[in-house]
Structure formats: structure tokens, C-alpha cells
Amino acid sequence: MKTIVGLEIHVQLATATKLFCGCSTDYRDDEPNTHCCPVCLGLPGALPRLNRKAVEYGLRVAKALEMEVPEESEFARKNYFYPDLPKAYQITQYDKPLAIAGTVEIEDDEGHEKNVRITRVHLEEDPGRLVHVAGGSKYSLVDYNRSGIPLLEIVTEPDMRSPQEARRFLNKLRTILEYLGVFDGDREGSLRVDANISLEGSERVEVKNISSYKGVEKALTFEVTRQKNLLRRGQTVTRETRHFMEGRGITTSARGKEEEHDYRYFPEPDLRPLRVAGWVAEIDLPELPVARKNRFMVQYGISLNHARTLTGDPKLADFYEEVAHVDPVLAATWVADTLLGELNYRDMSIAAVPADRIAELLALLGSETITDKAGVQVLREMLDACARGRPCERPAAIVEREGLARATGGEFTQVVQTVIAANPQAVEDYRTGKKGALNFLVGQVMKETRGRADPRELGRIVSECLETGGV
Amino acid sequence: MAGTLDFSPDDRYNAFITTCLEVPFGDGALAGTAVAVKDNISTTGIRTTCGSRILEDYVPPYDAHVVELLREKGAAIVGKTNMDEFGMGTTTETSAFGPVRNPVDPTRVPGGSSGGSAAAVAAGFVPMALGTDTGGSIRCPAAFCGIVGLKPTYGRVSRYGLVAYANSLEQIGPMARTVEDASRLMSVIARYDPRDSTMLDRPYDHRPSADIAGLRIGIPEEYFGEGVDPRVAETVRDAIGILEGLGADTVPVSIPGMRHALAAYYVICTSEASSNLARFDGVRYGPAVDTRKTWHEAYQELRHERFGAEVRRRIMLGTFALSAGYAGRYYAKAQVARRNIRQDFERALRDADIIAGPTMPTVAFRLGEKTDPLSMYLSDILTVPANLAGIPAISVPCGRVDGLPVGLQLMGRQFEDERVVDAAFAYEQEVGA
Numbered sequence: 089m090k091t092i093v094g095l096e097i098h099v100q101l102a103t104a105t106k107l108f109c110g111c112s113t114d115y116r117d118d119e120p121n122t123h124c125c126p127v128c129l130g131l132p133g134a135l136p137r138l139n140r141k142a143v144e145y146g147l148r149v150a151k152a153l154e155m156e157v158p159e160e161s162e163f164a165r166k167n168y169f170y171p172d173l174p175k176a177y178q179i180t181q182y183d184k185p186l187a188i189a190g191t192v193e194i195e196d197d198e199g200h201e202k203n204v205r206i207t208r209v210h211l212e213e214d215p216g217r218l219v220h221v222a223g224g225s226k227y228s229l230v231d232y233n234r235s236g237i238p239l240l241e242i243v244t245e246p247d248m249r250s251p252q253e254a255r256r257f258l259n260k261l262r263t264i265l266e267y268l269g270v271f272d273g274d275r276e277g278s279l280r281v282d283a284n285i286s287l288e289g290s291e292r293v294e295v296k297n298i299s300s301y302k303g304v305e306k307a308l309t310f311e312v313t314r315q316k317n318l319l320r321r322g323q324t325v326t327r328e329t330r331h332f333m334e335g336r337g338i339t340t341s342a343r344g345k346e347e348e349h350d351y352r353y354f355p356e357p358d359l360r361p362l363r364v365a366g367w368v369a370e371i372d373l374p375e376l377p378v379a380r381k382n383r384f385m386v387q388y389g390i391s392l393n394h395a396r397t398l399t400g401d402p403k404l405a406d407f408y409e410e411v412a413h414v415d416p417v418l419a420a421t422w423v424a425d426t427l428l429g430e431l432n433y434r435d436m437s438i439a440a441v442p443a444d445r446i447a448e449l450l451a452l453l454g455s456e457t458i459t460d461k462a463g464v465q466v467l468r469e470m471l472d473a474c475a476r477g478r479p480c481e482r483p484a485a486i487v488e489r490e491g492l493a494r495a496t497g498g499e500f501t502q503v504v505q506t507v508i509a510a511n512p513q514a515v516e517d518y519r520t521g522k523k524g525a526l527n528f529l530v531g532q533v534m535k536e537t538r539g540r541a542d543p544r545e546l547g548r549i550v551s552e553c554l555e556t557g558g559v
Numbered sequence: 560m561a562g563t564l565d566f567s568p569d570d571r572y573n574a575f576i577t578t579c580l581e582v583p584f585g586d587g588a589l590a591g592t593a594v595a596v597k598d599n600i601s602t603t604g605i606r607t608t609c610g611s612r613i614l615e616d617y618v619p620p621y622d623a624h625v626v627e628l629l630r631e632k633g634a635a636i637v638g639k640t641n642m643d644e645f646g647m648g649t650t651t652e653t654s655a656f657g658p659v660r661n662p663v664d665p666t667r668v669p670g671g672s673s674g675g676s677a678a679a680v681a682a683g684f685v686p687m688a689l690g691t692d693t694g695g696s697i698r699c700p701a702a703f704c705g706i707v708g709l710k711p712t713y714g715r716v717s718r719y720g721l722v723a724y725a726n727s728l729e730q731i732g733p734m735a736r737t738v739e740d741a742s743r744l745m746s747v748i749a750r751y752d753p754r755d756s757t758m759l760d761r762p763y764d765h766r767p768s769a770d771i772a773g774l775r776i777g778i779p780e781e782y783f784g785e786g787v788d789p790r791v792a793e794t795v796r797d798a799i800g801i802l803e804g805l806g807a808d809t810v811p812v813s814i815p816g817m818r819h820a821l822a823a824y825y826v827i828c829t830s831e832a833s834s835n836l837a838r839f840d841g842v843r844y845g846p847a848v849d850t851r852k853t854w855h856e857a858y859q860e861l862r863h864e865r866f867g868a869e870v871r872r873r874i875m876l877g878t879f880a881l882s883a884g885y886a887g888r889y890y891a892k893a894q895v896a897r898r899n900i901r902q903d904f905e906r907a908l909r910d911a912d913i914i915a916g917p918t919m920p921t922v923a924f925r926l927g928e929k930t931d932p933l934s935m936y937l938s939d940i941l942t943v944p945a946n947l948a949g950i951p952a953i954s955v956p957c958g959r960v961d962g963l964p965v966g967l968q969l970m971g972r973q974f975e976d977e978r979v980v981d982a983a984f985a986y987e988q989e990v991g992a
Contacts, residue, residue: 126619135754350882354834
């Protein structure tokens with residue numbers, strides 16, 4: 089049974105000011121209703137004035153997705169009552185969107201490349217936000233700081249065939265948007281998704297307002313199971329709108345009034361039609377993910393997997409390019425595998441990591457001044473300092489202070505002999521052919537030298553000592 | 560010289576909703592001139608009701624662009640004038656603050672919806688006032704009260720701060736006893752404002768000239784036909800004769816699209832109004848809604864209680880005209896009719912420099928005379944075409960019928976407001992206003 093998925097994605101554009109007024113869009117951590125003016129509060133008599141930057145950002149996306157920008161597009165009013173919507177209509181675009189017909193390339197579930205077609209993108213304003221007071225209060229509060237934030241709605245054709253494909257599509261889209269510099273994924277609620285899902289031959293269900301990438305995959309997975317179970321039991325899938333309950337990982341029916349909307353769209357009389365097709369040629373696109381990935385492989389001689397990981401986030405790719413000069417392949421391994429893992433573990437952003445320090449660390453590794461194991465320890469110390477907002481020590485200083493420099497021959501022999509002497513049982517086991525005994529002894533030496541010794545070299549020395557009975 | 564103006568009119572016509580007793584004013588072209596402002600134009604610190612109970616306590620935190628300009632030029636804003644609720648009416652009888660009486664004959668309506676502004680000027684309370692004109696709301700009361708009123712070209716005066724009734728049709732404009740004063744007020748308010756995206760940067764800097772020799776005046780048959788009081792038509796023809804005497808020529812023109820003008824107008828203005836007025840829901844305006852009810856119920860109740868019957872009627876008409884399945888039949892068709900009328904005027908204004916006709920088909924009605932909405936709507940037939948076409952139109956007093964004023968309406972090409980002002984000025988100078 090084929091699964092058919094189409095998405096509508098609402099992306100907050102990272103402009104400095106709102107879509108129709110000069111209020112700042114950066115209201116994080118600010119008091120409610122402090123980034124407002126007559127326009128975004130919808131006061132009687134106020135008029136919208138279009139933010140050119142938002143249009144330019146929209147066109148950047150259109151160009152990157154190879155879309156067609158019609159000669160004329162138009163804003164329209166979408167009329168509905170809701171307490172977070174100050175004018176009781178949202179200024180959006182309806183039958184004349186900013187751009188139409190584009191594509192995004194993703195990997196399908198078999199790892200092959202496939203195109204997801206983009207139906208349209210259009211500009212619209214974000215409504216305010218309702219804050220429900222805890223404790224069964226008789227009222228809710230409205231915060232209009234968000235009111236008027238520019239949104240780009242991106243609508244796909246029903247081209248995805250699984251929840252996983254949908255997630256890959258979103259990741260890809262997010263990467264493109266970040267490359268274009270039009271989107272700040274770290275901002276809460278900066279991306280919201282409505283997902284349409286059906287099983288071939290059955291009715292379609294819309295799951296509204298999912299606010300995370302993982303949420304999309306979860307909601308869709310839940311829906312696939314739910315719909316399949318219905319059909320298995322001989323029931324039918326009802327065409328309806330459902331809500332995703334993020335906390336419980338399920339969707340619930342949104343029956344009733346919400347489905348009966350007639351938005352009474354008509355052209356926004358306070359704004360002139362938009363004639364911007366001519367701008368598209370003037371827009372310079374930055375290097376996009378696919379091109380950068382290919383360049384990384386050629387220029388730095390790194391693997392497809394590393395190139396893909398590194399270019400998956402423009403900030404990570406920039407970081408890599410800052411440290412690649414030390415040793416591109418070594419840098420790729422350390423940034424894409426070790427560093428990224430440590431960052432995820434700490435929930436840290438790459439932006440918090442000083443590239444020059446990492447370059448120094450890579451140099452110490454490259455010159456075999458320290459072992460990989462010691463390198464990880466140094467890295468962790470640096471990241472912990474960064475995470476706490478403390479100055480990041482130079483890696484050489486940490487190596488010095490902690491005595492992490494790679495141990496040399498003489499030091500080894502001493503420790504090896506001590507370990508052999510202290511573990512007669514293991515020595516006996518080794519002699520009777522138990523292979524695990526050697527690993528145990530090497531481990532003991534590693535412990536004593538706190539990772540300063542190279543395990544392979546150690547293995548060689550320990551077995552030499554044992555063979556020659558050098559104790 | 561800056562100073563303070565004391566203002567205490569004997570408002571026996573109910574022209575004002577709010578009056579300001581002591582009004583500070585600054586220096587400038589209008590220093591110390593008392594100006595009344597229609598109560599749908601936002602004024603910082605002065606309540607702006609739109610003649611509606613739903614906004615009876617609403618005090619805007621900002622000035623409309625035209626109000627900023629008035630203050631800059633030293634005008635003393637002495638009060639906010641009565642009006643049909645949200646501009647929806649032709650008589651000022653739909654105001655929640657009671658009807659306005661016509662100073663010429665207090666048993667008559669002043670016209671609407673800017674009836675308060677017209678009455679304040681006609682009664683001599685102020686030399687000039689601001690009105691707004693969506694389908695004739697400046698020109699109709701100007702005609703009925705015997706004063707001058709100009710609806711500027713759409714896009715010539717900023718609508719920023721004008722509480723919207725029908726955005727694509729309306730403009731703020733000057734009302735005064737003389738063409739010269741109307742022109743002076745126009746030159747203050749017609750200044751570019753980037754906050755109104757439908758505006759063009761075409762400031763009005765003009766002193767009226769009475770020289771109209773060679774002016775070609777188009778006479779559309781539709782403006783003298785069925786429904787127009789023959790005595791009004793006759794009075795207007797006489798006035799046009801005077802313009803001919805001043806060297807103007809007349810040419811017959813035709814606006815066939817007039818057939819659909821009223822229907823198109825009422826579909827468009829009610830559609831836009833149904834959307835504009837939706838924000839008045841009791842969350843931020845009017846008394847707080849009852850939170851024990853579901854909000855749909857609470858909104859419905861409050862809106863029923865606080866909006867008058869005419870406003871509710873137009874909201875319902877507009878909601879219907881935009882509804883799925885009907886928008887194509889009503890809203891879309893109205894846009895086609897509107898385009899036709901605009902093209903008719905463009906064509907007519909190739910053969911003529913201005914177009915002349917009566918402002919209103921009759922003289923002022925008695926208070927309470929028009930009871931059914933349809934016959935009220937019909938009286939807008941001669942004013943709505945200029946709004947649909949976006950062209951400038953002025954009404955200038957041109958005589959009386961039964962002792963009541965008649966208005967001569969002069970319409971021009973887009974952004975040729977100066978030309979209709981000149982023609983009106985020439986007439987006024989000739990007959991000795």
C-alpha cells in the first residue's frame with residue numbers, strides 16, 4: 089500500500105523587521121507586546137507597507153528551488169476570526185503566489201536520488217500567539233510580538249512516499265534555507281509544518297501545525313499505522329484535519345468548526361500588485377549544498393559521507409573550511425565525527441567553538457604529539473570551557489598541564505614491566521594462549537599512562553616483553 | 560503665531576461627537592484656523608468613534624497622516640464630527656450619536672456620511688473640515704448643505720489613520736465654504752506618505768485660477784436621466800451655462816457602465832467592509848466579551864449589540880458576496896463592472912477635460928424620509944462612479960430648489976484635481992459666492 093505525503097511548510101524569514109511594519113523581529117526573551125505598533129496590532133486606520141527584504145528573501149528561495157516567478161503576484165486577505173489575529177484577516181497570497189513550480193532533490197528510501205516538486209511559495213504574515221494561563225483560568229493572554237513576522241509558505245506536491253522521506257526533505261530544505269541566509273533554524277517556532285498523508289486509494293488526512301522535524305516523522309508514522317489499521321479492520325479513512333499532540337506522539341481529530349472555514353479570500357486593497365520577476369536575475373545565490381558537497385570531495389579529497397555531513401549545515405561547512413588547511417582528511421574525520429558527536433552530546437552549536445583552537449588541536453594530532461585518545465580528552469576540556477562561557481585554553485597548554493604528550497619508548501618499558509609484574513595471572517593466561525590476556529595488559533598500561541601511549545605500539549611492546557620474558 | 564483657541568460652538572445641529580474646548584495650535588499656513596475632523600480619522604488622545612457604539616471609548620495612540628500635517632501647519636483641531644456609522648449612509652442618520660441636522664433647514668438631513676463636517680462648516684462653526692468619501696460621502700453633504708467638498712484622486716491623500724470602510728474606494732478630502740479654502744486645506748493634506756502603498760507622490764500645490772477659457776466640459780446623458788429631479792437637472796444645466804459663458808465648451812459624452820455602477824459599488828464596498836470591520840470583536844475594542852461563552856458566541860453577541868442595523872446589513876451583504884460559490888458571481892463581476900466604468904471615464908475624458916453633472920439627484924431629504932435601504936442606495940448613483948474610477952470630483956453650490964442647495968459636480972482625469980478646482984472656482988467667482 090503506497091504512502092503519499094505532501095507538505096506545507098511555514099518558515100519564518102530572518103529579516104530584521106516585520107513584513108508590513110518597522111517593528112523588530114527579534115523578540116526572544118522580551119516582554120509580551122513590546123515589539124508592536126499600530127500596523128502589527130491591526131489598529132483601525134493602520135496600513136501595511138511591504139518589507140522589500142522579505143520579498144528578496146522569498147525570491148532567493150524561489151531562485152534556489154529553480155522556480156518560475158510570474159510577472160505579477162498579489163497579496164490577498166484570508167478572513168477568519170481568532171483572538172490572535174488582530175485584524176481578523178491574515179494578509180497572505182492566494183491565487184497569485186510569489187513563485188511556482190520548483191524542485192528539491194532528496195534521497196529516497198533506497199538511497200537513490202529523487203525530486204520532490206514544489207508547487208508554490210508565497211509570503212504571508214504570522215499571527216500573534218495565545219498564552220493559556222495555567223490553572224483553569226477564565227481567560228487567555230495574547231502576545232502580538234510575533235504578529236507580522238514574515239512567513240514563507242512552501243507547498244510541495246504529494247511526492248514523498250514515507251515519513252522518512254518527508255523528514256529527509258525537511259532537512260534538505262532547511263539546509264538550503266540556511267545556505268541562503270534567509271532562515272534562522274535556532275529560533276523557536278521558526279518552522280511549522282502541515283502534512284497531508286494518504287494511503288493510495290484512500291482519503292487524505294491533514295495533520296496541522298507540527299513544529300519540529302522529528303514531529304513530522306512521528307506524526308506521519310503514527311498516521312500510517314492508524315490508517316493501515318483502519319483499513320485492515322475493514323473501515324475507511326475519513327477525510328479530515330487532525331492535530332498532532334507532540335508530547336504523546338499521536339494525532340487527534342479536529343472535528344467541528346475548524347473544518348468549516350470559508351476564508352472569503354479577496355485581493356488586499358491596501359497593497360499594490362507585486363511585479364518582481366525582474367529582480368530575480370539580480371539575485372546572486374551563494375554556493376548551495378550539493379555544489380559545496382561536490383567541491384569538498386574534489387578540493388579536499390574527503391569521502392562522500394564526510395562531505396555530506398559537513399555541508400549539511402552551512403556553519404559546520406564554514407568551520408571545516410577554516411581548519412581544513414592543517415590536514416583536510418584528518419580535519420574531516422575530527423570535525424564530522426568526533427567534534428559533531430561531542431557537540432550533539434552537549435547540545436552545543438558549532439558557532440560556540442573557536443576554529444583556531446581546533447586547528448591547533450589538529451596540528452598536535454597531525455604531528456603525532458598526542459594520541460587520538462588524548463586528543464579527545466583535550467577536545468572535551470575545550471568544549472566544556474566553551475559551554476560554560478569560559479575562555480578556551482590553547483590545546484598545547486592543556487597537554488602540558490595534564491601531561492598528555494605521547495609517551496616515548498623509555499617511559500613505556502618502565503610501565504609495561506610494572507604492569508607485567510603486577511599481573512602474574514594474566515601473564516600466565518597469555519602464555520597458555522588466551523588472546524584476551526594481551527588486551528587486558530595493554531588496557532592496564534593505557535590506564536597507567538592515561539592514554540598518552542598509542543595502543544597499537546603498546547600492544548607490540550607488551551607482547552615483545554612477554555615473548556622475551558623480559559620481566 | 561502659536562497659541563490656544565477657545566472653541567465652544569452652540570452645536571444645535573449635533574455636528575460634533577467630540578469637541579475640544581481649548582485647543583493649542585502652532586505656527587504655519589493654517590496657524591489658529593479651526594478645523595473639524597471627521598470622526599473616522601485617527602487623532603492621538605481624542606477618541607475616534609466612527610459614529611459607532613463599538614468604538615465609543617476608543618482613543619487612538621497615533622495620528623493619521625493628514626492630522627500630523629494639520630498640526631504641522633498650525634491648524635487647531637477643534638473637534639471630531641458626527642457621521643454615519645463607519646461611513647455607511649447617505650444622511651448621517653445611522654450615527655450611534657444621533658442624526659445631524661442640516662443648518663440650511665433643520666428638518667432636513669445634511670447628507671452623509673460626512674454630515675457632521677458639512678454641518679459644522681455650513682453653520683459657521685469652522686471655516687473648513689475634513690471629510691471622507693467612499694461613494695459620495697464628501698460631495699453629498701457638501702451639496703445638501705450648500706458648501707464645497709472635494710474628493711481627491713484615489714492615491715493623492717494618505718489614508719494612513721483613516722479607519723477603513725472600503726479601502727479601494729475612499730479618500731480623505733477637504734470641505735469648506737469656498738473653493739479657495741477647500742484648495743488651501745487640500746494643499747496641506749495632499750502630501751506623500753510612504754505608509755500608504757496605494758499612494759503616488761503627487762503633492763497638491765495649487766492656487767485656484769478662474770481662467771477656464773477653452774475648457775471642454777463633457778455632459779454625460781446618464782447624469783440627467785431617470786431618477787434625477789428635473790428641477791435639480793435644470794439648475795445644474797444653468798450652472799454649466801455660466802461656465803460656457805466663461806469660455807468653456809460643452810461636449811456630449813456617455814458613461815454606459817453607469818448601469819452597473821451602483822450594484823458594483825455596493826458589492827465592492829460591502830465586501831471590503833465585511834473584512835475591515837471584523838476586527839471589532841470585543842477582544843480589544845468595546846467592552847470585554849463574556850469569557851464564559853465560547854468566543855464565537857461572545858463575538859456574535861457583542862457585534863450584534865454594538866453595530867447598528869445598517870452596518871450589520873452591509874457586513875452580511877459583503878460576507879455573502881465574498882463567500883465560496885458566490886464570490887465569482889458577485890465580487891468578481893463587480894470588478895469587471897468597475898473596470899468598464901473606469902474605461903468609460905477614460906474614454907469620455909479624452910473628448911472632454913472635465914465632466915459635469917449634478918452631485919445628487921435631489922435636494923436634501925427630510926429627516927426619517929428614506930426608510931428603505933434600497934431607495935437610499937439609489938441616491939448615490941451620481942457620486943459612486945467617481946470612486947469606482949478613482950478620479951477627482953468636486954461639488955460646488957450652484958443654486959437652490961425649494962430653498963434647498965443644489966450641488967454642481969465636476970469630475971476630472973486622475974491626478975488632475977487642480978483642473979476641477981479651477982472650474983469650480985471660476986463658477987464660484989462668477990456667481991459671487
